[in-house]
Amino acid sequence: MGKTILFGILPYITAGIFFLGILYRFSVWMRTPVPLRIVTTPGPKTRTGVLWRLIGDVLWFPNLFRADRSLWVAGWSFHILLWLVLLRHLRYFLYPVPEWVAGIQTAGLYAGYFIPIPLIFLLARRLLIDRMLFVSILGDYVALILLLSITFSGLLMKLFFRADLIDVKALIHGLTHFRYLSLDVPWLFILHFLFVTTLLIYFPFSKLMHGGGLLLSPTRNQRANFEERFINPWDFSVDYNDHNLSTPEKYRETLGESREGQKG
């Protein structure tokens, strides 16, 4: 029974929350208007320029590169290693395994061995630098500890307590084809699986959405085309109140008298 829920129902709930959650977050951001042009200089003038800027931001983290070199090394290498590990895991989902997935198995494996280094660095700097300790909140630690737990449970499985790959693959293949198979899998696999599930459920509601948010960030995705008029969708007209010396007519009328007075 427990296993049916764990491998028969939970994965679908997780996937639902993960994808719908992300869609929900994007929809909220996208329907919130951008009233003013706030692009940071030096901003691109064209849409193509914006595209390149965003691609650069996603692939290279140039702002972070300028801001904090050691943090950049850790953050950037973590993301690259994570992608390698994720792509390596495609072999559990695809049958037959495509050539290129087979090709990156070794790189993905080593990425898995090295990924704890940036993760531990990121955790350590939160605890050891006083200003980082000051700004860090529970969610920051939760994300790092979850990622570390996933990593170590995965590595242990790879190195010491090996799961039967045929069973694991059959299980995942069954899930992706909506067929539930009751198979015996080792506890370490269950643990690894649960950590990933937790992370995926947590993902859409946390700061882990930063990658998606970057693409919609007005300071990064706007054009610096200041020659074109920018329309604020919710703009409203403003009225002067009785205490204001506006419009020009009222202003001249009121101050004209006092000006004469000053001259005399």
Place this chain on the structure above:
Amino acid sequence: MRMPVSVPELRMGASSRQKCHPAKEKDMVKIDLPKERARDWKETMLKKMAEVLDRYRSVRLFLDICVKCGACADKCQFFLGTGDPKNMPVARADLLRKVYKRYFTLGGKIWGRANEAEELDERVLDEWVTYFYQCSQCRRCSVFCPYGIDTAEITMAAREIMAAAGVATKYVTEVVAKVYDTGNNLGIGPAAWKDMSAFLEEDLKELEGVDIRFPVDTVGAEVLLVPPSADIFANTNTMIGYAKMFHAAGISWTTSTYCNEGGNFGLFLNYANLKKINNRIIEAARELKVKKIYWGE
């Protein structure tokens, strides 16, 4: 060249007692804000906050996606100068973020303080008044943030929210009110503006021996110049520079005594006043029937 910057030791609350003077009733009346802090300030502020969150993607997005990497922390001159950790851009934004979490996110409503969500109360408001006015909105942090998170957007939002409930500072409100009285931030009246322009004209004639004009309220000029008013009051060399340039280029120009301020303090207060002050430039341009506006600060 890369200059080494020494990051200060954290000094908790180092600038917590540096507060701006509160706004005065006479100014608040002129700029369409409540005369004093509203009795239902909390509800008013939360209502305004909901409106701001629905109107500014920047604010909502920036509150949502900050990962607290700390890249901005040692880039803020207010933090570098005071060592007060709440002057780190990330921590400054957290002052708004914790209230946002409490009232506008599921996680904050469920987990509460464990998720850094906090009630909007007297203590939080006091921190807002203190630290949201210790940001000069220079946007330096946004240049270093991997997501371009712009703390100026956050402080502007917070000030707009506070202003709606009648919480503002004397400096900003007084300057905004002055624009409606005199057309500029410094309170230079039409007579004084004309006098100073004439004075510069004479000065320049003496120095250069050339008739270089400083036209005021000239209907039908080609260009309306809207300089920061400090250019005629204090940085006169800049004002002289404009006049020389127009003279050399042979462009007819004028300043307006109705609108002679390129610096818009509405930016530091709320959208309505920002727009109202900008509107004056258009009105002045129509009054003087100019073809172009040169405007800067």
